Every structure is written in C-alpha cells, then in structure tokens.
Amino acid sequence: MDNGGTPASGETLTFGHTIRPAAFVGLSLKNGLLNIITLTLYRFWGKTEVRRRVWSHVTLNEEPFEYTGRGKELFLGFLLAMLAVGAPYLALILAIQFVSPLFTLLLIPVYIGLIVLIGMAIFMTYRYQASRTRWRGVRFHLSGEPSRYGWSYLGYALLSGITFGWYSPAMTMKLAEKIWSGMQYGDQRLSWARAYKHNLYGPFAIAWIAGIFGYGALIAAIIPSAAASASAGTEPSVLLFLRFYAYGFAYVLFLIIATAAYHAAVMREIAASIRMADARFTLDVKAGALMGLTLSNIALIVLSLGFLQPVAMARTVKFLIDRLSSAGTAPLMSAHQAPRGPKTGEGLADAFDVSPF
Structure with a gap:
C-alpha cells in the first residue's frame, strides 16, 4: 500500500517452497498399496492427493498455492475419454479382423486423428490443472481451444518428421507459446515474448547426432x-x-545424458519468454543438475517398482522452484476471479498417458 492507502501498482514475485521429498514416502506407499488393491482404480484419487500436497508446499510471496481438483473428476474424465476414443478404435480393429480388410484403409486417418487427440490431451491437461489451481483464492485459467492446439500439434509433428526431427526445437517453442500466452491468473493474462537468450540448436544437434x-x-x-x-x-x-x-x-540412459543440455536450454528459454505485466522470469537450470535429477528419479522409481513416484514428483518441483526467480512487478492485487474450468479432469491425457504432471 502507498501512503494514500491505495494498492501499489504491482508487487515483485518471490517463489519458495517447504517441500521435503522424504515426507512423501508414506503417501507413496499408501497410494501404491491402494492401487494394487483396487487394480489401479485408486490412481485418480492418489494423483489428486499428491498434487494437493505438492501445491500446498509451493509459495508465491510466502503465500501457498491451493489445488482444488478431485479424484472423481479425473475418473469421470478417463471414462468419457475411453468411450469417445477407446470404443471407436476397438470397433475399427474388430471390423478389420472380422468384417473386411478394406477397413485397414481407415487406419491412416485414425492415426492422424490420434496425433490430434494427443495434442488436445496435452492442452486439456494444462487447462484442467490451471482451473484447479488457486492463489489468494483466485484461480488460474487457460483460454483457447483444444482442437486448435491439437491440429497445430499435428502440423508441427509432420514438419518434425519431414525434417528428420530438426523442426523439433521450433515445435517445442511454438507449442509453449500457445499454452503460456493463453494462461491467466484471474483476469490477469500472461504474455509471451520469445527471449532468444539461449541457443537451442547447438545442444539439439549434439543430442541428434548422439541419438543416431x-x-x-x-x-x-x-x-x-x-x-x-x-x-x-x-x-x-x-x-x-x-x-x-x-x-x-x-x-x-545414454539419451538422457545426451539430451540433458538441450532440455535444460529449452526450460531456460521458455521461462525467459513468459511475461506477467512487467515481471520477467529466470529458470537457472544447468545440464548436469538436470541430468542428475532425471537419473536419480529413474533409479528411485525403478528400484521402488513405481511406488515412490510421488517422491520423484516432489523432488522435481523442489528442483524447479529452487531455480526459479523473477524480476519486475505484476498487479496481482487487482486480479479478479477467472471463469470456472471444465467439469471433468484430463481424461484424454490419462488415456494416452501424456500428462505433463
């Protein structure tokens, strides 16, 4: 507040956390055992509880985030996705096997449609999680159409295929722009201005050659x-x-090591390209640290037979928040409530197993 008692024009953004990955061991074991007992049906509620706990330990200006998603929403979204995607695809396979091989011709548009659906699934995951994330009681919101993102995803994927993967860095940045330029805190929209601070094609070339x-x-x-x-x-x-x-x-493991520099550069460039009013962001991720995190998380998950996946998620969030900083200000106090999000969860992402979280 200024001397006249009116809200300041903006406030600096300071990120912090109180995450202790070891504290997630009990929750990991509980979720793992309940998944076994329920034949993985509990995973929707388990995933929700992990997110709720992680979100609550991340702070902005010393105030925690809140995750309001529900396991029932994820479960219903998954059922709807299986009915909309799984059932028609199964019907097509049965038609090929028992009716006529001519139905095989339909596989080409089906595969094209699946790529579009994967893109839609990624967008809908961000949209759902944004709508279920609150800070100071104000929820986030992602505007835009999943279908438009899905068709863009298909187009960029085809360009990457035609160029033997060399369009991939451009694809990654263009898709990131579509997400972050539509993200809002309440009615305060984030913006995107490509930073061009970090070379992507140098480390990508190394990763591409090493992969071959x-x-x-x-x-x-x-x-x-x-x-x-x-x-x-x-x-x-x-x-x-x-x-x-x-x-x-x-x-x-070799690919993880070879691509670590590229993925670190992508993460730094995306963070540097996001704007919120006058606020700018920096994500200080180095290849060696990212490689160490990835390899140790894989070891943690493999050796625990998947039980400690929530611990790996907590470690990842802690890693990112420790390296995230901001300069400039944003008018957070003037944000008004965003519209409500979708009623069901990220069903397509669960069906395709492409959730970014």
Whole structure:
C-alpha cells in the first residue's frame, strides 16, 4: 500500500517452497498399496492427493498455492475419454479382423486423428490443472481451444518428421507459446515474448547426432545375439530378452545424458519468454543438475517398482522452484476471479498417458 492507502501498482514475485521429498514416502506407499488393491482404480484419487500436497508446499510471496481438483473428476474424465476414443478404435480393429480388410484403409486417418487427440490431451491437461489451481483464492485459467492446439500439434509433428526431427526445437517453442500466452491468473493474462537468450540448436544437434550413433550401437549389439539364436534354431530364451531389455535401458540412459543440455536450454528459454505485466522470469537450470535429477528419479522409481513416484514428483518441483526467480512487478492485487474450468479432469491425457504432471 502507498501512503494514500491505495494498492501499489504491482508487487515483485518471490517463489519458495517447504517441500521435503522424504515426507512423501508414506503417501507413496499408501497410494501404491491402494492401487494394487483396487487394480489401479485408486490412481485418480492418489494423483489428486499428491498434487494437493505438492501445491500446498509451493509459495508465491510466502503465500501457498491451493489445488482444488478431485479424484472423481479425473475418473469421470478417463471414462468419457475411453468411450469417445477407446470404443471407436476397438470397433475399427474388430471390423478389420472380422468384417473386411478394406477397413485397414481407415487406419491412416485414425492415426492422424490420434496425433490430434494427443495434442488436445496435452492442452486439456494444462487447462484442467490451471482451473484447479488457486492463489489468494483466485484461480488460474487457460483460454483457447483444444482442437486448435491439437491440429497445430499435428502440423508441427509432420514438419518434425519431414525434417528428420530438426523442426523439433521450433515445435517445442511454438507449442509453449500457445499454452503460456493463453494462461491467466484471474483476469490477469500472461504474455509471451520469445527471449532468444539461449541457443537451442547447438545442444539439439549434439543430442541428434548422439541419438543416431547410439541407435546404431544398439542395433549392432542386438543383431549378433538375435542372429545366434536364429541360427541355432531355438526359441528366444528369457536370458536373450533380458539382454535386449538391458541394451534398451542403456540406450535410454545414454539419451538422457545426451539430451540433458538441450532440455535444460529449452526450460531456460521458455521461462525467459513468459511475461506477467512487467515481471520477467529466470529458470537457472544447468545440464548436469538436470541430468542428475532425471537419473536419480529413474533409479528411485525403478528400484521402488513405481511406488515412490510421488517422491520423484516432489523432488522435481523442489528442483524447479529452487531455480526459479523473477524480476519486475505484476498487479496481482487487482486480479479478479477467472471463469470456472471444465467439469471433468484430463481424461484424454490419462488415456494416452501424456500428462505433463
């Protein structure tokens, strides 16, 4: 407040957290056991509880965020998605097998439609989670049409395919712009101004070349074992399959290391391109730290058979908030309530398993 008692024109944005990843171990075990008992049905409520707890430990200007989503919303969204997508796709497969092979011609538009739906699923996930996130009682909101984002996702994916992946950095930034330029806190809209502060194509080139050579090494390692099994005229053994899985896992770890610099640069560039009034953002993520976080989270999840995934999520959020800062001010006190969001959750994202959170 100024001397006249009127709200200041803006306030600085200071992010903080009180996250202790070890405190999520009990919740992780509880969710894991209930998922087993309910044949994974509990995952919608478990995911909601993890988000609620993580959100409550993240603060802006020392005031916590609030997550108001419900497990029932995620469950109903998943059911609707399976009815809208799963049932028609299953009907098409049955038609191909039992009616006529001519139905195979429909697979091309179906696959194109699936890519559009994946894009829509990503957008709807951001929209749902924004609408269920509050700060100072004011909720966030994502404007825009999922279908438009989905068709853009398809177009950019085709360009990436045609260019053998070299359009991917541009695709990532253009899709990020569509999300963050439509994001609002109440009626206070965020904006996007591409920063061009961080080189993306340098680290991408390194990752692309490393991926090609790594894939060649993977094939070179697999072929002798497969050829030996075929020449012996025996059925592939369990040991052979385990060896293939080990090769594949080693390749994935190699890709994580090779792409860490690129992903760190993308995260820094996205943060630097987001604006909120006069506020600017910086995400100080380095390749080595990101690589360490990713590899340790994978080890945590694999060794715990997936039980400690909430701990990995808490570690990731803690990692990002520790490195997020802002300069400038934004008129947060003048924000009015945003419209209500969708009634159901991110069903398509659950169906395709593409949720960013």
